[in-house]
Amino acid sequence: MLAPRMVEAFEHAAGAVARGVPGGATGWRGALLHIHIAPAASYEMEALAEAQCVVGRGIVGDRYFDGTGTYSPKPDTREVTLIEQEVLDALERNDPPLQGGPIRLAPADHRRNLTVRGVPLNHLVGRRFRVGTVILRGGRLNFPCKYLEELLGLPVYLPLYNRSGLNCGIEVGGTIRPGDAIELLDTP
Amino acid sequence: MTARLIMKLQVVSAVPTTPDVLRVVFRHPLRPELPEWTPGAHVDLRLPDGKVRQYSLCGDPDDRAHYAMAIKREADGRGGSLWAHANLTEGGLAHVSSPRNNFPLADGTRHVFVAGGIGITPFVAMARALAAVGGDFILHFCARSAAEAPLLDELRIVCGDRLQLWFSGAGRRFEPALIGPPTPGTHLYACGPQRLVDAVQAAADAGGWAPDRVHIERFAATLDENYKPEPFDARIASTGEVLHVPADRSLLDVLRENGFPVASSCEIGTCGSCECGYRDGTVIHRDQVLPLGRRQDRMMPCVSRARVGVTLDL
Numbered sequence: 001m002l003a004p005r006m007v008e009a010f011e012h013a014a015g016a017v018a019r020g021v022p023g024g025a026t027g028w029r030g031a032l033l034h035i036h037i038a039p040a041a042s043y044e045m046e047a048l049a050e051a052q053c054v055v056g057r058g059i060v061g062d063r064y065f066d067g068t069g070t071y072s073p074k075p076d077t078r079e080v081t082l083i084e085q086e087v088l089d090a091l092e093r094n095d096p097p098l099q100g101g102p103i104r105l106a107p108a109d110h111r112r113n114l115t116v117r118g119v120p121l122n123h124l125v126g127r128r129f130r131v132g133t134v135i136l137r138g139g140r141l142n143f144p145c146k147y148l149e150e151l152l153g154l155p156v157y158l159p160l161y162n163r164s165g166l167n168c169g170i171e172v173g174g175t176i177r178p179g180d181a182i183e184l185l186d187t188p
Numbered sequence: 189m190t191a192r193l194i195m196k197l198q199v200v201s202a203v204p205t206t207p208d209v210l211r212v213v214f215r216h217p218l219r220p221e222l223p224e225w226t227p228g229a230h231v232d233l234r235l236p237d238g239k240v241r242q243y244s245l246c247g248d249p250d251d252r253a254h255y256a257m258a259i260k261r262e263a264d265g266r267g268g269s270l271w272a273h274a275n276l277t278e279g280g281l282a283h284v285s286s287p288r289n290n291f292p293l294a295d296g297t298r299h300v301f302v303a304g305g306i307g308i309t310p311f312v313a314m315a316r317a318l319a320a321v322g323g324d325f326i327l328h329f330c331a332r333s334a335a336e337a338p339l340l341d342e343l344r345i346v347c348g349d350r351l352q353l354w355f356s357g358a359g360r361r362f363e364p365a366l367i368g369p370p371t372p373g374t375h376l377y378a379c380g381p382q383r384l385v386d387a388v389q390a391a392a393d394a395g396g397w398a399p400d401r402v403h404i405e406r407f408a409a410t411l412d413e414n415y416k417p418e419p420f421d422a423r424i425a426s427t428g429e430v431l432h433v434p435a436d437r438s439l440l441d442v443l444r445e446n447g448f449p450v451a452s453s454c455e456i457g458t459c460g461s462c463e464c465g466y467r468d469g470t471v472i473h474r475d476q477v478l479p480l481g482r483r484q485d486r487m488m489p490c491v492s493r494a495r496v497g498v499t500l501d502l
Contacts, residue, residue: 042451043194043283070191073447108218150191153223 005075006056009139009169010126012077018126018138030118030182032131033085034107037062041070042151045108050177053080053134055170059113070147076167077139083112083165084121091159098158109152112142112165119182121166128171132180135172142167191451192286192461193223194234197255199280205258209306209338212276213247214255214284221252225287227313228405231255232453232461233272234283240453241268244309244379244405245287246339248316255284258338260306285453290460290477291405293317297373299325302362302388304380305338310405311379312339316346326350328366330384333357364391370401379405399480406458406476415474421497424448425467439489448502450489457491464489469498 009015036045040063052060058079063069071078088110094102107115114131124138144160197214205211216222226249230242247256259276262269276282293299293314301311311327318325327347331337333355343351354362364387367376376397378388385404392402417435422442424431433442440462443450453461457475466487472495475488487498 040194041449042191042285044196046196070449073444073449147191151193 005073006058006079006169007075007077007139008056009077009079009137009167009171012139012167014140015077015126015138021126024123024127025120026184028118028120028184030116032114032176032178032180032182033117034115034178035059035176036108036111036113036115037065038111039063040066040068041072045111047108050175051113052175053170053173055173058170062113077169078167079170080114080136080168081112081142081165082114082116082119082121082168083110083142084119084163085115085117087160087163087165088115090163091156098161100155103154103156103159105152105154105156110156110165111148111151114176116182122163124166124184128185129183130185131182132174132176133172134170134174134176135185136168137171138166139169140167141165192232192288194232194283194285195222196281197222197284199276199278199282200254201278202276202280205338205340205342206336208336209258209260210273210276211246211256211258211339212272214257214282215253217281222255223286224252225249225255226289227293227317228291228310229287229289229313230291230310230459231257231287232285232459233257233268234285235268235271239268240459241272242454242459244291244313246309246312246342249313255287258306258309260338288460291377291379291403294375294401294403296375296401297324298371298375299323300367300374300376301325301327302330302364302367302376302378302380302384303327304330304384305332305336307378307380307384307405308338308343309379311377312343312346314377315343315350319346319348319350326352328352328354328362330354330356330362330380364388365394367391367395367397369395370397375401375403377403377405382406417493418495420494422494423497423499424502425499426502433493438491439493443489443500443502452490455490457488460488462488462490465501466494467499467501470495471498 010019035048035051038045058065064078088105091103091105127138142165144157144164149157198217200213200215202210202212230244233241243257259272261273291310303311354360378385419435420433422431431442433439451461453459460477471487472493473483474491
């Protein structure tokens, strides 16, 4: 097993720069809809009713916590990954022009850990926010990969471009559950 | 390389079809439909110790809710079948990959199948598909006896008089020379013990069959024991990085060690999971799965190597 090599979110090249740049939506309040983990690369995601978040590691039982993920050998910020339910809704609506037809990407299939609603993830690089009592730091935007496309047999690469979610580090660990509130903590 | 989803499936039934062969049917506990497959496809069964074993699907591709496979207990095998026989019982869970097909039905007008023992499994689905559309085929099935012929009842129903049984216990042995010369539109397939598939290949060669008309499924690696691996360098096209592959390490191992996530499964050159593109260099292909036409720019880094150096499309 490869030891996980995490880059602290605000030390990531993207997070570090964004940290010092003001802006982004404020005043929103979102919710955690689903938690999913997978035991290793390519394994189907499993839904959790609650999850333990550990600083510097990730979600207990997830492939990036254990260092068994597809990208685990690459040092990066990927303790927790999030995606917006609104993006999944857009894929299903078949918004033009990047799709050939409606794409149904179920929360168990997109391979991000947390599916959230009402959270502007693209505004959270370099920001701190809370999920229930757990505090996350936005390190970089998630990027779609061809691997996901192969795994699902769905043409999701282009439709997910620039809205594939957020890779986070954990500042304060703890237990999270679907239904937890999500709020911005600082506005530098 | 193609990534395949690994699912946690539940055993619906596990029924012996011979004293040594268990017919296991799986379903997904949460999803009504499993990924699609075509006759000849196999799945990977992932064992708890990380080992991976391949089994052909022998059910009906139109039944999207279930995967069926026949697993032979190999007492002196590599341990996978013993685990399966001990643990795959009704209600049990196992990690099973999405299907992949390295042994598809060819686009022909007549199909001659030769199966030995458990090698029958891919042909059950092929025969069923052909029978459904009135396709022309004959299935030669070699086994010791009817009692030791896996899935025999199912095959009799699917094939009718297109099933030719060769039971050595009754003194009826399949004679590969029966295959004869090729006829237009005919494809020949074999799956089973090494001795049988070698004999079929030899008979096909002697009969003048073109290589693209002969399809052999091998589940055991047939690496040449006299092959002496030499060290070589692998250059990564995207970064220019050069990785040294010592004689006693596989290219796959060296890639992984250096942070390149390459999917793999059998690691003996039969499954095709770790397929990788290459640009220049002389590759020594040692796998059983890549068709000749793709060997000029694709390779299997689990067993294949290079003379002096190779540039990989990574």
